[in-house]
């Protein structure tokens with residue numbers, strides 16, 4: 001069907017309207033459509049053709065295309081501004097389209113630790129979550145089953161689990177075995193890293209084929225992305241309207257109930273999608289933006305914002321890492337994902353240092369084709385190029401890690417009144433800065449990494465430290481959960497305090513973010529929200 | 538090292554043209570190879586400069602790869618044909634003969650004088666950028682995302698090639 005033939009008019013009798021078709025929105029849509037409800041999903045971006053994936057991979061590898069080109073990000077639709085101390089490269093950190101940012105993600109998936117839910121009572125930092133690990137544990141198990149996670153129960157530092165992973169873990173890499181010797185000397189335990197990626201054929205998708213380009217595109221579909229649940233939701237009768245960005249949310253006269261989401265379509269018209277329940281799943285930047293754009297007489301500071309917390313407490317994870325040369329082959333870049341990590345230091349948290357985790361990378365340095373195609377390389381071609389590649393590829397080795405950032409009110413997403421998007425709406429303005437706590441956490445991670453590199457005999461030639469760190473692209477905290485309507489935006493059931501039929505499924509509801517990639521927790525919360533909406537209907 | 542059609546098919550698999558290097562795929566491409574409709578001689582002559590000198594069988598590799606890449610992609614085909622014409626025209630101008638008839642040194646010099654060694658690739662840019670994109674990087678991409686090219690520099694499963702999930706576990710001596 002050509003784009004012109006697509007029906008983008010509203011559904012006449014919708015039970016649930018969901019904004020955003022990333023993993024959060026897709027999981028909610030699938031679950032509620034399976035329960036027999038009439039579900040419509042509004043997605044700002046396009047439906048990408050799965051047959052184009054190899055071409056997108058080529059865009060990623062070939063230097064004539066920028067990183068935003070792979071998933072057609074950027075331009076007036078995605079405009080944003082920065083106002084904080086740190087630059088935040090927002091369009092490298094998200095994808096707009098059916099499947100959302102999981103089209104680009106790497107796909108490592110972890111459960112938060114019990115301590116992450118109790119940061120205030122344990123360490124006096126941030127706030128406690130109003131729910132605990134126990135409340136999420138069954139949803140974590142469901143989320144692992146939905147996404148299809150390959151993992152092993154060999155992580156002594158992970159929180160308790162009651163069931164095996166859906167698929168066996170990927171075996172450790174050759175370079176993991178090099179790290180293992182050094183870690184053993186130092187008394188550091190390594191363990192497998194769970195991946196939302198098929199280690200064997202699963203759920204109608206093939207096993208990983210080893211393209212090695214997982215981030216930003218998996219041509220084989222072995223890496224989970226949310227197109228999986230969009231397709232399942234559509235199979236259950238849900239309707240997904242692409243290229244239909246929500247413009248604002250409208251409520252009834254009382255100001256207590258949402259009536260409709262107003263969305264735009266490519267032909268320039270606006271439509272109103274009415275429904276009984278509304279679920280916002282547009283990610284940690286666009287959800288607060290949409291609420292702020294929807295201010296009204298009853299809600300002059302933005303919808304669901306009587307607490308003033310909408311957009312505030314923006315958190316990300318900070319990257320810490322280092323790499324260099326070993327005097328032996330390291331066999332990198334065969335696959336694009338991680339097989340081993342260490343969470344040994346994760347719970348060594350105190351009043352001054354937050355959690356961090358260590359990653360043993362399988363993709364250090366440049367791949368042969370990157371060196372060959374780059375005009376920055378010394379040699380242009382021929383024997384000299386092959387020689388240069390042999391020198392640059394082969395002995396590289398690297399570690400990464402994520403460090404936690406506590407919530408701070410001044411880190412926030414606001415509207416920039418001076419810059420508008422392609423529909424004339426003020427763009428998101430990101431205020432982001434680092435504090436001493438995360439700087440100390442990065443230093444702690446660097447220290448452990450340096451000890452391992454030193455033990456291994458690596459000649460370290462790059463370090464990402466507190467001065468050069470950057471975000472891991474996990475947008476958390478901007479509509480946080482809580483029991484007190486004066487302090488938080490959603491209640492523990494993930495419904496907004498202020499509106500009785502408006503729900504949020506996103507990392508924006510995280511109260512603290514730990515130091516583990518967030519998407520499994522997003523998925524668990526989405527399933528929890530779906531159950532709550534179901535109960536309401 | 539001898540390149541084969543099978544290597545070209547493996548390279549094509551990583552660009553989505555052929556899925557699975559089966560016999561059907563081979564014969565399917567045979568028809569296309571029979572009517573090469575870009576200037577394959579020039580392309581092969583360029584590849585001989587770009588690929589390491591120990592590589593043989595370049596013609597078969599390039600013909601198969603390019604036939605797969607340009608078939609059913611008229612824009613890409615036009616871009617490549619046009620860039621090859623630029624290469625040939627400069628060879629005539631600077632070295633008084635079609636590119637494919639020049640010795641290796643003069644071919645190398647033609648490409649460098651064009652700027653194709655240093656200019657950023659640009660499919661819509663000026664001639665040197667287009668030569669870098671459609672000819673130089675096209676050929677280097679084919680070679681260095683294939684197991685044949687990767688193996689020459691230390692990896693039998695380079696990125697872009699679906700080489701499975703056992704190679705990453707193997708040590709260098711395995």
Ligand SMILES: Cc1cc2nc3c(=O)[nH]c(=O)nc-3n(C[C@H](O)[C@H](O)[C@H](O)COP(=O)(O)OP(=O)(O)OC[C@H]3O[C@@H](n4cnc5c(N)ncnc54)[C@H](O)[C@@H]3O)c2cc1C
Nearest residue numbers: 020022023024044096100101106107108246282286517519
């Ligand atoms: C490079 C990279 C690597 C990552 N790696 C990992 C990893 O290994 N592990 C992990 O756990 N996480 C990872 N992440 C993060 C992960 O991708 C996100 O946490 C996850 O995709 C968030 O899911 P979501 O559904 O909340 O939002 P998204 O996936 O961002 O989806 C939101 C959707 O809403 C749509 N939308 C936005 N505004 C509107 C609007 N106004 N109207 C309609 N639709 C709208 C967007 O177009 C988008 O499709 C990574 C992210 C990046 C960028």
Ligand code: SF4
Nearest residue numbers: 208209211212214218
């Ligand atoms: S290595 Fe990554 S990109 Fe390749 S098939 Fe496996 S998951 Fe997909």
